Amino acid sequence: MRAVVYRGPHEVAVEQVDDPRLEAPTDVVVRITSTAICGSDLHMYEGRTGAEPGIVFGHENLGIVEEVGSGVAGIRQGDRVCMPFNVACGFCATCLAGDTAFCLTVNPGFAGGAYGYVSMGPYRGGQAEYLRVPFADFNCLRLPPGTEHEDDFAMLADIFPTGYHATQLAEVSPGETVAVFGAGPVGLMAAYSALIRGAARVFVVDRVPSRLQLAQQIGATPVDFSQGSAVDQIKDQTDGVGTDQGIDAVGYQATVAQGEEQPAVVLNDLVQTVRPTGTLGVVGLYLPQDPGAPDEDAAQGHLLFTVGKFFEKGLRMGTGQANVKAYNRQLRDMIIAGRARPSFVVSQQLPLDDAPDAYERFDRREEGYSKVVLKPGQAA
Numbered sequence: 001m002r003a004v005v006y007r008g009p010h011e012v013a014v015e016q017v018d019d020p021r022l023e024a025p026t027d028v029v030v031r032i033t034s035t036a037i038c039g040s041d042l043h044m045y046e047g048r049t050g051a052e053p054g055i056v057f058g059h060e061n062l063g064i065v066e067e068v069g070s071g072v073a074g075i076r077q078g079d080r081v082c083m084p085f086n087v088a089c090g091f092c093a094t095c096l097a098g099d100t101a102f103c104l105t106v107n108p109g110f111a112g113g114a115y116g117y118v119s120m121g122p123y124r125g126g127q128a129e130y131l132r133v134p135f136a137d138f139n140c141l142r143l144p145p146g147t148e149h150e151d152d153f154a155m156l157a158d159i160f161p162t163g164y165h166a167t168q169l170a171e172v173s174p175g176e177t178v179a180v181f182g183a184g185p186v187g188l189m190a191a192y193s194a195l196i197r198g199a200a201r202v203f204v205v206d207r208v209p210s211r212l213q214l215a216q217q218i219g220a221t222p223v224d225f226s227q228g229s230a231v232d233q234i235k236d237q238t239d240g241v242g243t244d245q246g247i248d249a250v251g252y253q254a255t256v257a258q259g260e261e262q263p264a265v266v267l268n269d270l271v272q273t274v275r276p277t278g279t280l281g282v283v284g285l286y287l288p289q290d291p292g293a294p295d296e297d298a299a300q301g302h303l304l305f306t307v308g309k310f311f312e313k314g315l316r317m318g319t320g321q322a323n324v325k326a327y328n329r330q331l332r333d334m335i336i337a338g339r340a341r342p343s344f345v346v347s348q349q350l351p352l353d354d355a356p357d358a359y360e361r362f363d364r365r366e367e368g369y370s371k372v373v374l375k376p377g378q379a380a
Contacts, residue, residue: 001016001017001018001019001020001128001129001130002014002015002016002017002128002129002352002353002376003015003016003017003056003058003124003125003127003128003129004056004057004058004125004127004128004352004355004356004374005017005053005054005055005056005057006044006045006051006052006053006054006055006056006057007053008047008053009045009046009047010045010046010047010360010363011356012045012057012355012356012359013356014352014353014355014356017056017124017128019130020124020130020131020132021132022067022069022132023132023134024069024071024134025069025070025071025072026069026071026072026134026135026136026137027069027072027132027133027134027136028065028066028067028068028069028072028075028132028133028136028140029065029066029067029130029131029132029133030061030063030064030065030066030081030083030126030130030131030132030133030140031063031064031065031066031129031130031377032061032062032063032126032128032129032130032131032376033062033063033064033147033150033375033376033377034061034062034063034150034151034153034154034373034374034375035058035060035061035062035126035127035128035154035373035374035376036060036154036155036157036158036159036346036371036372036373036374037057037060037127037355037358037359037362037371037372037373037374038059038060038085038158038159038185039184039185039186040059040117040158040285041057041058041059041359042359042362042363043253043285043287044057044117044118045057045359045363046292046363047291047292048253048290048291048292049118049119049287049290049291050118050119050289050291051118052118055116055117055118055125056116056124056125056127056128057116057125057127058115058116058125058126058127058128058131059085059114059115059116059117059125059126059157059158060085060126060154060155060157060158060159061082061083061115061125061126061131061157062080062081062082062083062143062150062153062154062156062157063080063081063126063131064078064079064080064081065077065078065079065080065081065136065140066130068136069136072136072137073137074137075136075137075140075142078145079140079142080142080143080144080145080146081133081140081141081142081143082140082141082143082153082154082156082157082328082332083115083126083131083133083139083140083141083157084100084139084141084157084158084161084324084325084328085114085115085117085157085158085324086100086101086103086112086113086114086321086322086323086324086325087103087106087107087113087114087115087120087121087123087134087135087139088100088101088103088105088106088113088135088138088139088325089103089104089105089106089135089138090135090137090138090139091105092104092105094111095138098323098325098326099323100323100324100325100326101320101321101322101323101324102320102321102323106121106123106134106135107120107121112321115131127352127355127374128352128376129352129376129377138325141156141325141328141329141332143332144336149335149336149343151343151346151349151373152335152340152341152342152343153332153335154343154346154373155189155342155343155345155346156324156328156331156332156335156342157324158322158324159185159186159189159342159345159371160189160193160327160331160340160342161322161324161326161327161328161331162186162189162190162283162321162322162324163186163187163188163189163190163191163192163193163249163283164189164190164193164196164322164327164331165281165283165322165323165326165327166180166186166190166193166247166249166281166282166283166322167190167193167194167197167247167281168281168318168327169247169279169280169281169282169283169318169319169320170245170246170247170279170280170281170318171245171279171281171316171318172193172194172197172199172245172281173197173198174197174198174199174200175198175199175200176199176200176243176244176245177199177200177201177202177203177238177243177244177245178191178194178199178201178202178203178243178244178245178246178247179202179203179205179230179234179242179243179245179246179247179270179273179274180194180202180203180204180205180220180246180247180249181205181230181246181247181248181249181250181254181266181269181270181284182205182206182248182249182250182251182266182284183204183205183206183208183211183212183214183215183222183249184206184211184249184250184370185345185370185371186249186283186284187204187206187211187247187249187250188204188211188214188215188218188344188345188370189342189345190247190249190281190283191204191215191218191220192218192340192342192344194247195218195219195220196334196339196340201221202219202220202221203220203221203222203223203234203237203243204220204221204222204223205223205225205230205234205269206222206223206224206225207224207225207226207257208365209224209367210367210368210370211365211370212224214344214345214370217344218344221237225257226257230269230273231269231272231273234273235273241275242272242273242274242275242278243273243274243275243278244274244275244278245274245278245279245280245281246270246273246274246278246279246280246281247270247280247281247282247283248266248267248270248280248281248282248283248284249283249284250266250284251266251284251285251286252284252285252286252287252290252293252298252301252303254266254284260294261294262294263286263290263293263294263298263303264303264304264305266284267280267282267303267305268305268306271306271309271310271313271315272309274313274315275313276313276314276315277313277314277315277316278313278315278316279315279316279317279318280315280316280317280318281317281318282317282318282319282320283319283320283321283322286301286303286319287301288300288301289301345370345371346370346371346372346373347368347369347370347371347372348368348369348371348372348373349373349375349378350372350373350374350375350378351374351375351376351378351379351380352374352375352376352378353380354374354380355374358372358374
């Protein structure tokens, strides 16, 4: 089958790889109809992780079940399914507690597994024609048959639940004000989720005009940090108080307006932005090792965080990857009911063969590449 394979920093290729097969009775094989490029993929693409050449990328996957293992009870051949990016067993202590992003079974020695991601287990990604799904009864979310809401449902694999998870970590409640730093796909989903949860006002901080325009289109207030301090701009619009809650949807590759990388700048800006006793939700990626870090401390995941001010203000912080299964059924049903349309971020639908060009354009934050969905069955 054809698949998107990592070859080295800033290089992916569509190559022939072995077809997936059933490896356990609880597996299924899914024919992929939609698979998205994620901002998290760019960390590997840019050489900012320990990823080795040969990884098949892709953790945002949707498709049709083609083969079913003898131990699968609830999923049938022909079912349309979306898979959480978290690979989880469903029966370990953390899965039973609902923390499926930190499964203790699927990736021994590490809390959590994922498709096509460095250090997240042996699971090949789904930017390919087919994907093996382990523990399929637990990991497959059944969808209505047909093709309706295809791009909306594709967002259920990661960015919509992750954005919603950010609002859960930040404890967003109706009537509150929220600052979201980062207007990439996850940041936009966090802003969208905050509005769904009833936030009175949501500020979205970025410097890419097309992303800020999308934020404005969903009812958020765009803040361009290249035009001056985001903290000051938000405080000017909140009577000097700041926001009730804040969300980091950027992570360790954060930059200042001049382009210099400062890994802790978003965390520190949020400490200044959020009012005393507010809550920070951090879903932007932070790693214990960064081979491309700007200094030796950051290379080991040691960042200069203003913990003194954080403590002084009585702030709270929630962090970590999203437990997708905690949200994906409810979010699916909101899509079906017409209450949510996360596909507003999708700007390109491209055949699998166009992946190398799409990665390059998405990495440059090029206009028109806010979110790319690859269609393996679509002719080039």
